[in-house]
Amino acid sequence: VTVSAILPALDEAAAIATVVQGLLGLVDEVVVADNGSTDGTGELALAAGARVVREPRRGFGAACFAGAAAATGDVLVFLDADGSFAPHDVTRIAAPVLDGRLDLSLGSRMHDGNAIAPWLRLANGTLGACVRLAGGPFLRDIGPLRAIRRETLLALDVRDRASAWPLEMVIRAARADLRIGELPVDYLPRLGGQSKVTGTVGGSLRAARQMSRLLVAEAFR
Ligand SMILES: Nc1nc2c(ncn2[C@@H]2O[C@H](COP(=O)(O)OP(=O)(O)OP(=O)(O)O)[C@@H](O)[C@H]2O)c(=O)[nH]1
Numbered sequence: 001v002t003v004s005a006i007l008p009a010l011d012e013a014a015a016i017a018t019v020v021q022g023l024l025g026l027v028d029e030v031v032v033a034d035n036g037s038t039d040g041t042g043e044l045a046l047a048a049g050a051r052v053v054r055e056p057r058r059g060f061g062a063a064c065f066a067g068a069a070a071a072t073g074d075v076l077v078f079l080d081a082d083g084s085f086a087p088h089d090v091t092r093i094a095a096p097v098l099d100g101r102l103d104l105s106l107g108s109r110m111h112d113g114n115a116i117a118p119w120l121r122l123a124n125g126t127l128g129a130c131v132r133l134a135g136g137p138f139l140r141d142i143g144p145l146r147a148i149r150r151e152t153l154l155a156l157d158v159r160d161r162a163s164a165w166p167l168e169m170v171i172r173a174a175r176a177d178l179r180i181g182e183l184p185v186d187y188l189p190r191l192g193g194q195s196k197v198t199g200t201v202g203g204s205l206r207a208a209r210q211m212s213r214l215l216v217a218e219a220f221r
């Protein structure tokens, strides 16, 4: 069984080489899905030993999907490209999928020791409750670090190509009665560069709007 790490990346030149190098010995393939970076992220990733897939269509989900489509591994592990996750947690999150205990393994950032903004905590608590209402397990976080078999993911047919991609994956997995579990993971400050999503007001509002829209659509499905 082979594992591909997938890193959606938009202008992460300050972090990408370190993140790629930290993963190279741990997984079979590191795929960087470069979402139109203009700061040399793609070139740096290639030089660091990653496979680089270019996805011109903007959006977190578009990049994740392009990475998944191009990956050759049986199991895919998604994580942010900014250095906010530790390589040892990538191994820990992949393990339950590799040994067949879970279909979707999630990293939860919501535990003591991690600096989580109160509103991020609130937002993820709310999303966890929504997943519960959709028939899934109780989750403390809907975070980006997660592992799933490639075949399983493609069969879920996740449609969102922006910030609701991670939430939609979890809701579809719950609806399909897949085994979903979460483990606490470290959440580190980004290694450098600029925040695009929850570190900015505009990015947070955009993500919140996209996720609310998805939840409404799913409620009527
Ligand atoms: N492909 C793609 N990736 C994105 C986009 N926006 C953010 N990303 C990537 O998604 C990951 C998460 O984005 P961040 O900007 O780190 O958002 P965040 O983790 O909520 O905010 P920070 O606290 O600043 O790290 C990073 O790897 C980004 O490079 C986008 O539109 N397209």
Ligand SMILES: [Mg+2]
Binding pocket: 080, 082, 084, 190
């Ligand atoms: Mg980040």
